[in-house]
Amino acid sequence: MAQEDFDEIAETFEFLDDWEDRYRHVIELGRELAPMDDALKVPVNKVEGCASQVWLFPTIDGSGPQATFQFLGESDAMIVRGLIAVLHALYAGRPVAEVPGIDAAAQLKRLGLDEHLSSQRSNGVRAMVERIQLVAAAHLSAAKV
Template structure:
């Protein structure tokens, strides 16, 4: 996935209709690189999501802000896959410290997405973010 979070936010600014915004989210999900069957394992599965969601991580050593975390992700649901794409656009490639200091809720508030998600999808989104923050915290202490 090569779409930056700033580009995604800009894309939402041009879309007034929520049907168009949902289509945009689905399109973002289609840009995700597919996971291998080996990456679709229980360790990578995100618990707390109604849909199946997987986040595969790689950690590289970093500088003062701790290791850098890179993610690939996927879901079996189109809209959720788009949410995965947005989460990864924000967090993948960030330092562990940067991840812990970033509030994705604020970003979703800017585009108004959170209030347009079902409670189940909202819970799944929170589970994805919490998983990445837990990974970042664990990477800092290793």
């Protein structure tokens, strides 16, 4: 399901010629993202390296490599909230064993985001991807023990 959601975003981006339209679409995706409870906006869930405030709360549904990766995310910046929605479409609902192998940079390049994000925003996206992949890898390591 997650790959289908991301592919749908990529297809929409193909029809949006102007970067401003793509930017607005990313913001709209952020508006549609489920809100994150304020109780989860704690230091342990905060993503460092982002220009704005970003929180990710990953969860693993099930056990072992067949478990499903999920996460909630929030930001105080609308464009970053949209980027969280894009990452959600890329990762959420995937088997946790697939998460570390997803090449987020290549997938985001399909959207042209690599060309249009500031270096601070790009660093923030990398920090979010690292957090997502670390959580999945930690779960897989714990499952092997």
